[in-house]
Amino acid sequence: MLYEEKTMKTEKVYDGKILNLRIDTIELPDKKYSKREIVEHPGAVGIIAITSDNSLVLVKQYRKAVEDFLYEIPAGKLEVNEEPKETAIRELSEETGYNAEKLTYISEFYTSPGYCDEKIHLFLAQGLIKGDPYPDSGEFIETVEIPIDDLVKMLNRGEIVDSKTIIGIFIAKDLIKNS
Amino acid sequence: MLYEEKTMKTEKVYDGKILNLRIDTIELPDKKYSKREIVEHPGAVGIIAITSDNSLVLVKQYRKAVEDFLYEIPAGKLEVNEEPKETAIRELSEETGYNAEKLTYISEFYTSPGYCDEKIHLFLAQGLIKGDPYPDSGEFIETVEIPIDDLVKMLNRGEIVDSKTIIGIFIAKDLIKNS
Numbered sequence A, B: 001m002l003y004e005e006k007t008m009k010t011e012k013v014y015d016g017k018i019l020n021l022r023i024d025t026i027e028l029p030d031k032k033y034s035k036r037e038i039v040e041h042p043g044a045v046g047i048i049a050i051t052s053d054n055s056l057v058l059v060k061q062y063r064k065a066v067e068d069f070l071y072e073i074p075a076g077k078l079e080v081n082e083e084p085k086e087t088a089i090r091e092l093s094e095e096t097g098y099n100a101e102k103l104t105y106i107s108e109f110y111t112s113p114g115y116c117d118e119k120i121h122l123f124l125a126q127g128l129i130k131g132d133p134y135p136d137s138g139e140f141i142e143t144v145e146i147p148i149d150d151l152v153k154m155l156n157r158g159e160i161v162d163s164k165t166i167i168g169i170f171i172a173k174d175l176i177k178n179s
Helices: A084-096 A148-156 A163-177 B084-096 B148-156 B163-177
Strands: A006-015 A020-027 A033-040 A044-049 A055-063 A068-072 A075-077 A098-110 A119-130 A141-147 B006-015 B020-027 B033-040 B044-049 B055-063 B068-072 B075-077 B098-110 B119-130 B141-147
Touching: A006 B006, A044 A055, A044 A084, A044 A098, A044 A163, A055 A084, A055 A148, A055 A163, A068 A163, A075 A084, A084 A098, A084 A119, A084 A141, A098 A163, A098 B163, A119 A163, A141 A148, A148 A163, A163 B098, A163 B163, B044 B055, B044 B084, B044 B098, B044 B163, B055 B084, B055 B148, B055 B163, B068 B163, B075 B084, B084 B098, B084 B119, B084 B141, B098 B163, B119 B163, B141 B148, B148 B163
Parallel strands: A044 A119, B044 B119
Antiparallel strands: A006 A020, A020 A033, A044 A075, A055 A068, A055 A141, A098 A119, B006 B020, B020 B033, B044 B075, B055 B068, B055 B141, B098 B119
16 A cells, blocks of 8 residues: 655754755554654756767766765756756866766656655766866866776676766666667 | 875764764865765665566655655665675565565665765566565555566656666666567
8 A cells, every 4th residue: 555654743853064864753554653764965966978989977086975986977966046957067067177068958866765855867968078177175086088888897897886877877878879 | 186085083963763874074185174974874775676577576655755656676774684685585575575586686886975875785586486575564565567668668757766776777678688
């Protein structure tokens, strides 16, 4: 049976810089109460940036949460009053220095809908024009361009471990194959 | 420049049922300090369960965090001292009633490595044998079997919005095409 969980009480536990945490008390169909721990996130964009020779522009950076350096598609969180498309243009430029002649909305998805409301809006960037990156202070990142065929091999070897990037590679592979 | 962030201080903000929250103070290359908000999660499994007629077994359930009913591959978080493969066998059976004659490790990835350490271990389940589901108390879910071709259409229409499920559909599509 499908059932929409009604909020009986909500309690803010933490109000932070990039996320908040709240605990909702909800009512179940049998009238019992249960708790839901929910991370609030403003949402983000991810950019599948394809060069004219079918490489993907990725960034490599240290991720404290997982204590590792990861390859990821350029991405960043939505600022207040910012449309996802503006965020995509801004983040692509800041992180990689690239501007895109053509930016197309692809899809959107939740990273961890079991406990987090973060939605990622995916864009495809084509017609890339190189400029200089200007990352946020405190962001130390390296930009790389990797041919899609090599990326698929890296994915199969377990070297790409970020969910939005895996989705981006699958989409890019299909787009390039069908173009 | 790539740089590993050294922890100078760590502060536990919340210790919960399915997640914890901590704030790490880290040192940057310019010796300045910055904060990292980090959600701690025990990790989870996701199961790409393919039937003999090339359908995927999905579950539909309400997700309070995103206030919507989502289609997802069967999944669940790792219990203490549980190997991912055991979790996969348990969750597939609990959520869908299916047991798999063949369970194969596929890959692993992080859902949101920018602020969360959750790692999802993906398994492929084949040779499915139907039993009765016995979901956890408080879990109200519906099991559906959807042909992979229909799922790809649903994905293209934006009806599949969970990251692990999108990855699962891409993998299943490639596996079925190449089999």
